[in-house]
Amino acid sequence: MTKALLLVGVGGQGTILASKILSEGLVEQGYDVKMSEIHGMAQRGGSVTTQIKFGKKVFSPIIGLAEADVMVAFEKAEAVRCLPYLKEEGVLVVNDHEIYPLPVLTGKEEYPTNVLEYLQKKVKQCKVLKANHIAAELGNTKAQNIVLLGAVIKSLGLEELAWVDILKKHLPPKLHELNIKALEVGLNL
Amino acid sequence: MKLLLTGNEAIARGAYEAGCTVAAAYPGTPSTEILENIATYKEIYAEWSPNEKVAVEVASGASIAGARALTAMKHVGLNVAADPLFTMAYEGVNGGLVIVTADDPGMHSSQNEQDNRYYAPHAKVLLLEPADSQECKDYTKMAFALSEEFDTPVLLRVTTRICHSKSLVELGEREEVGVKEYCKDVRKYAMTPAHAKVRHVLVEEKLNRLREYSDHSPLNKIEWGEKKRGIITSGISYQYAREVFGAKASYLKLGLTYPLPEKVIKEFAQAVEQVFVIEENDPYLETYVKSLGIECQGKELIPICGELNPGIIRQAFFPEEAKEKSDIITDLKIPSRPPVLCAGCPHRGLFYALSKLKDIVVSGDIGCYTLGLMPPLSVTDTVICMGASISAGMGFEKAFEQGAVEKKVFSCIGDSTFFHSGITGLINAVYNQSKLKIIIMDNRITAMTGHQENPGTGKTLQGEDAPIIDIERIVRAVGVKEENIRVVDPYHLAETEVAVQEAYLAEEPFVIITKRPCALIREVRRARSGFSCSIDEEKCKKCKACLRIGCPALALKGERVFIDPEMCNGCGLCQQVCKFKAIKKVGEEND
Numbered sequence: 001m002t003k004a005l006l007l008v009g010v011g012g013q014g015t016i017l018a019s020k021i022l023s024e025g026l027v028e029q030g031y032d033v034k035m036s037e038i039h040g041m042a043q044r045g046g047s048v049t050t051q052i053k054f055g056k057k058v059f060s061p062i063i064g065l066a067e068a069d070v071m072v073a074f075e076k077a078e079a080v081r082c083l084p085y086l087k088e089e090g091v092l093v094v095n096d097h098e099i100y101p102l103p104v105l106t107g108k109e110e111y112p113t114n115v116l117e118y119l120q121k122k123v124k125q126c127k128v129l130k131a132n133h134i135a136a137e138l139g140n141t142k143a144q145n146i147v148l149l150g151a152v153i154k155s156l157g158l159e160e161l162a163w164v165d166i167l168k169k170h171l172p173p174k175l176h177e178l179n180i181k182a183l184e185v186g187l188n189l
Numbered sequence: 190m191k192l193l194l195t196g197n198e199a200i201a202r203g204a205y206e207a208g209c210t211v212a213a214a215y216p217g218t219p220s221t222e223i224l225e226n227i228a229t230y231k232e233i234y235a236e237w238s239p240n241e242k243v244a245v246e247v248a249s250g251a252s253i254a255g256a257r258a259l260t261a262m263k264h265v266g267l268n269v270a271a272d273p274l275f276t277m278a279y280e281g282v283n284g285g286l287v288i289v290t291a292d293d294p295g296m297h298s299s300q301n302e303q304d305n306r307y308y309a310p311h312a313k314v315l316l317l318e319p320a321d322s323q324e325c326k327d328y329t330k331m332a333f334a335l336s337e338e339f340d341t342p343v344l345l346r347v348t349t350r351i352c353h354s355k356s357l358v359e360l361g362e363r364e365e366v367g368v369k370e371y372c373k374d375v376r377k378y379a380m381t382p383a384h385a386k387v388r389h390v391l392v393e394e395k396l397n398r399l400r401e402y403s404d405h406s407p408l409n410k411i412e413w414g415e416k417k418r419g420i421i422t423s424g425i426s427y428q429y430a431r432e433v434f435g436a437k438a439s440y441l442k443l444g445l446t447y448p449l450p451e452k453v454i455k456e457f458a459q460a461v462e463q464v465f466v467i468e469e470n471d472p473y474l475e476t477y478v479k480s481l482g483i484e485c486q487g488k489e490l491i492p493i494c495g496e497l498n499p500g501i502i503r504q505a506f507f508p509e510e511a512k513e514k515s516d517i518i519t520d521l522k523i524p525s526r527p528p529v530l531c532a533g534c535p536h537r538g539l540f541y542a543l544s545k546l547k548d549i550v551v552s553g554d555i556g557c558y559t560l561g562l563m564p565p566l567s568v569t570d571t572v573i574c575m576g577a578s579i580s581a582g583m584g585f586e587k588a589f590e591q592g593a594v595e596k597k598v599f600s601c602i603g604d605s606t607f608f609h610s611g612i613t614g615l616i617n618a619v620y621n622q623s624k625l626k627i628i629i630m631d632n633r634i635t636a637m638t639g640h641q642e643n644p645g646t647g648k649t650l651q652g653e654d655a656p657i658i659d660i661e662r663i664v665r666a667v668g669v670k671e672e673n674i675r676v677v678d679p680y681h682l683a684e685t686e687v688a689v690q691e692a693y694l695a696e697e698p699f700v701i702i703t704k705r706p707c708a709l710i711r712e713v714r715r716a717r718s719g720f721s722c723s724i725d726e727e728k729c730k731k732c733k734a735c736l737r738i739g740c741p742a743l744a745l746k747g748e749r750v751f752i753d754p755e756m757c758n759g760c761g762l763c764q765q766v767c768k769f770k771a772i773k774k775v776g777e778e779n780d
């Protein structure tokens with residue numbers, strides 16, 4: 001059976017790096033892997049989704065409605081936006097973090113206050129993380145993507161792989177220490 | 190070794206392995222990374238050309254001279270380059286010539302959804318459609334070989350999902366084919382009417398040979414499954430169909446889609462009970478299949494508009510199953526997330542200045558500054574295609590004159606777009622004596638497509654130093670009078686407003702160049718990282734005037750405005766619109 005993994009967030013949050021590392025790990029595990037990412041109109045500020053599918057043989061790189069086994073939301077409103085893509089029994093890992101879009105910033109639209117409760121009510125297996133907070137404590141909020149990566153690896157049961165080696169390939173040496181710590185924290189949440 | 194590559198990376202690798210030596214392109218999503226990756230192979234001369242026509246002509250010249258040459262562009266880019274394409278079909282090649290067209294079904298970042306497969310029969314060139322990254326690499330190599338074997342340019346057609354999806358690719362070695370000998374042959378390479386009349390006949394003969402080849406090509410293959418349904422498909426649609434039907438259907442997977450394989454299609458249709466054509470966007474395959482007198486279903490089931498996906502196919506064929514599948518319904522209203530000009534974007538100051546003017550029409554163009562049409566700035570009136578801002582602005586002006594409408598026309602164009610196809614519009618505005626007010630928004634980069642160099646940036650595709658083509662000097666050379674040219678810093682609102690006002694009143698072509706590098710350029714980010722604006726709560730009268738600049742670093746929380754210091758780069762535009770001096774700059778610019 002192929003498994004489907006959806007990473008959603010906002011431009012600039014590092015979803016793409018996380019999915020790169022993840023899919024390389026899956027290849028090392030011997031899976032056929034397809035990954036698809038669409039970055040919309042603006043450089044930053046728009047919704048970003050990355051779709052990863054893996055299994056013995058994968059055909060379509062994209063994930064349809066109610067097809068994702070695991071969804072990782074780097075931003076919580078994005079989790080709501082993409083919820084229809086999650087299987088009923090799917091796992092949701094959500095970052096307790098909000099990024100206001102322009103209509104909210106200018107007071108034209110509202111950002112709901114009950115997003116987490118809503119998600120927890122809708123999704124049986126919902127794991128809430130404060131990845132930004134954790135990363136800030138480690139020294140840099142930017143490493144929130146790697147904290148989330150760790151948590152996803154755990155929910156996929158793939159802790160055994162040499163993730164640190166893959167991670168190092170994708171980051172400059174001065175960021176290794178911080179991100180290895182972020183990964184470890186994520187793996188143990 | 191197997192690597193996870195995007196379709197674009199795989200095409201670049203294919204070009205490398207095929208011994209390609211010259212590549213030229215103009216950026217455009219989803220094709221941009223093809224040249225960015227080719228540029229990493231030192232064996233290949235690779236350039237950003239100023240537009241797609243230039244790129245196809247560079248590749249065409251290289252091909253005639255004997256090199257294996259590749260050019261790549263987004264779908265609308267091929268419209269710009271259609272002229273050389275059609276005549277190169279007559280001239281044929283010396284070294285293989287591969288033209289990649291990257292279409293964008295679903296318009297993830299495009300202004301239309303044209304299906305460029307039709308270019309192949311129209312221009313009479315061979316068409317290949319890979320369905321994953323491995324095929325992107327293999328077909329690119331095949332394309333060079335077929336181009337030389339049949340003496341024709343080859344169109345390699347990919348789509349956003351192919352370009353930007355990763356799948357496993359087996360790497361191979363580069364085949365050094367070198368550069369073939371060039372022999373002068375004007376009857377082949379100089380298309381006068383007399384020569385072209387002969388060449389056209391040869392093209393038609395060649396197409397007959399290609400039709401024969403298509404019926405035997407390994408690129409068109411049948412995968413037998415159950416014979417109740419026979420599915421004819423190509424490209425990414427094949428993957429979607431395979432996913433939905435599995436072994437419950439038979440597939441005719443077409444990789445060489447012009448000329449289409451008549452015999453193979455007929456044989457396949459005969460062997461199955463019912464024929465379906467599953468393809469994204471236009472009924473390109475379907476029309477052909479029907480022209481053979483084969484009964485089939487296609488667009489009755491699969492929509493023409495939008496990007497295809499397995500869900501749509503499932504809904505069309507198994508509606509009961511599809512309904513069961515969408516069981517999570519979200520009933521919590523969440524805010525939309527429209528794209529915005531970034532915090533610190535130098536385009537913002539100019540649009541803010543324009544938003545203060547009455548009775549103007551703004552003819553826009555394509556780039557980050559297209560976002561000038563979004564609220565709260567809402568400045569731009571029209572966007573057609575790259576370069577149209579100046580020329581369409583001319584049309585506006587003349588129509589208003591004819592209709593005695595009292596409106597002034599501004600045209601806004603980016604630096605890369607100006608080099609691409611704005612210069613001719615400017616020449617027209619001078620030559621035909623307009624009063625057009627033209628703003629060239631020079632953010633020193635091609636930002637929209639992800640920061641590519643262009644003739645004005647002083648760097649090549651490889652990041653090496655290059656001469657800077659000076660926009661101001663072009664404007665002067667075209668004949669815009671010295672007194673009608675302003676160069677302003679759009680971070681400086683007063684200066685920008687004065688220039689805009691002067692332009693408004695001008696009776697001759699007037700050009701403003703707003704010059705300030707994109708806030709996301711790495712050096713700019715570094716220099717301004719310690720810089721931000723902040724609100725003095727005591728002075729703030731909560732008038733919210735600062736929110737009208739539409740900066741994502743400014744947030745309204747309750748009645749108070751906050752500035753996010755992480756996002757803010759201290760451009761100071763909000764400070765300049767605040768009447769109560771309630772916004773101050775903090776920090777310093779780093780060197």
Ligand SMILES: Cc1ncc(C[n+]2csc(CCOP(=O)(O)OP(=O)(O)O)c2C)c(N)n1
Pocket residue numbers: 215216217218241263265266269555556557558575602603604605606607632634635636637638
């Ligand atoms: C014919 C054509 N080629 C390429 C594109 C893709 N494209 C859209 S905007 C753009 C560049 C815009 O750069 P610039 O004019 O410098 O504006 P900026 O985004 O930097 O503000 C490109 C290449 C296109 N839309 N049409």
